[in-house]
Amino acid sequence: MxxxxxxxxxxxxxxxxxxxxxxxxxxxxxxxxxxxxxxxxxxxxxxxxxxxxxxxxxxxxxxxxxxxxxxxxxxxxxxxxxxxxxxxxxxxxxxxxxxxxxxxxxxxxxxxxxxxxxxxxxxxxxxxxxxxxxxxPGISSVSMLAASHKLVLNRIGGPIVITTGRNLAADVAAGLDNLVVMLDGNLTCSALTGADWEIHWGANLGTSDEKLVAGPLDEVLGDIRLARDEVKSRHGWVMDTYLLRRAGR
Ligand SMILES: C[S@@+](CC[C@H](N)C(=O)[O-])C[C@H]1O[C@@H](n2cnc3c(N)ncnc32)[C@H](O)[C@@H]1O
The missing domain is CATH 3.40.1010.10 (Tetrapyrrole methylase, N-terminal domain)
Structure with missing residues (x-):
């Protein structure tokens, strides 16, 4: 078979x-x-x-x-x-x-x-x-996130780590500063404000309801929460992925 x-x-x-x-x-x-x-x-x-x-x-x-x-x-x-x-x-x-x-x-x-x-x-x-x-293989949400934001995920010659909301705090504590985060229904990145992170966030990528927000984490976190709630209340579900990168490194 x-x-x-x-x-x-x-x-x-x-x-x-x-x-x-x-x-x-x-x-x-x-x-x-x-x-x-x-x-x-x-x-x-x-x-x-x-x-x-x-x-x-x-x-x-x-x-x-x-x-x-x-x-x-x-x-x-x-x-x-x-x-x-x-x-x-x-x-x-x-x-x-x-x-x-x-x-x-x-x-x-x-x-x-x-x-x-x-x-x-x-x-x-x-x-x-x-x-x-x-x-x-299929086109992953990570590829969709990068394309929608017109992003290269790695810095020149540098690494990119793909992780989950569950592991984000430990990864950041280990010094990682260029990460794609998946499976994060709780916006775990909220705990990282005040430390110069930039975020490129996307929800329901590849669908007609795609939502994108990008900018300094401290400034755009509120917009992301609003966009997330809006998509969720309209459809009953939301799936989001984001790139988190320490600014200026
Ligand atoms: C169980 S994983 C599946 C990932 C899938 N195999 C892929 O390649 O994208 C589900 C997670 O993928 C991400 N995801 C899947 N589809 C998405 C979409 N359309 N927009 C944004 N994120 C998505 C979210 O982080 C979600 O929590």
Whole structure:
């Protein structure tokens, strides 16, 4: 059984690559995690991509996403248990499919960045010896952020670190001063005012509701909060990513 993991970019049907379209067209059954009503727009974007680019017949099987343990125990082990539960749920779906069915997973942005699908499918392939899988890259929110702000992420010859809101404080304490921050529902950067940071922030990048704010963190934090709340109240969800860079270095 072949499984294609396909990066689809930020959801706009123009943002998917030709290579991804070719993979998508070979798929008979798409397996998607059903994350409930809160991500209705994302499901609609996925549907739009399939309608525009698949062109043939396919089935979409929605698999209820297992609950993640959010109690304050070890984050790593909670996430790893969640991956195991996902792998078991998807493997059960595969058991019900005819041999030779081509299965696809559509992955938001790029599958290599803060997404568990590769790890979960790796687990399935370890359980079932008849499974082979491949990965097609997609345009990540990091690329979209840079393009929308017309930015080069690294300083000349310098490093760029991609991190999460959860790790930001530790990364800054370790001396990092040029970072892209993802998975930060709490605007953790709010704790960094008064230290000469510049921010380039983007929400719902690649969609018709894209919002951008840039400037000295101390000056624009209020604008970012307002823009974030506005997008969230309009759609019920907001996804944002930002570059944080110490000014003048
Ligand atoms: C689970 S990660 C998935 C990342 C995805 N694989 C990628 O390549 O962009 C979700 C995080 O990606 C970022 N993100 C995803 N889509 C975004 C978008 N359209 N606009 C801004 N940030 C986005 C946000 O930081 C969000 O918390």
């Amino acid at each position: 072949n499984i294609h993991l396909i990066g689809i970019g930020g959801g706009h049907p123009d943002q998917i690559t030709v290579q991804a379209i070719e993979k998508l067209r070979a798929v008979d059954v798409f397996i998607v995690a059903d994350k409930g009503a809160s991500v209705g727009d994302l499901a609609a974007a996925r549907q739009m991509i399939l309608e525009r680019h698949h062109g043939g017949s396919y089935r979409l099987i929605e698999v209820p996403d297992p609950q993640r343990d959010r109690s304050p125990r070890q984050y790593q082990s909670a996430v790893s248990d969640w991956h195991d539960a996902r792998a078991r749920a998807y493997a059960e779906v595969l058991d019900g499919l005819a041999a030779g069915t081509v299965v696809g997973f559509l992955v938001w942005g790029d599958p290599a960045l803060y997404d568990s699908t590769i790890r979960v499918v790796e687990q399935i392939a370890a359980m079932r010896k008849d499974v082979e899988f491949d990965v097609t």
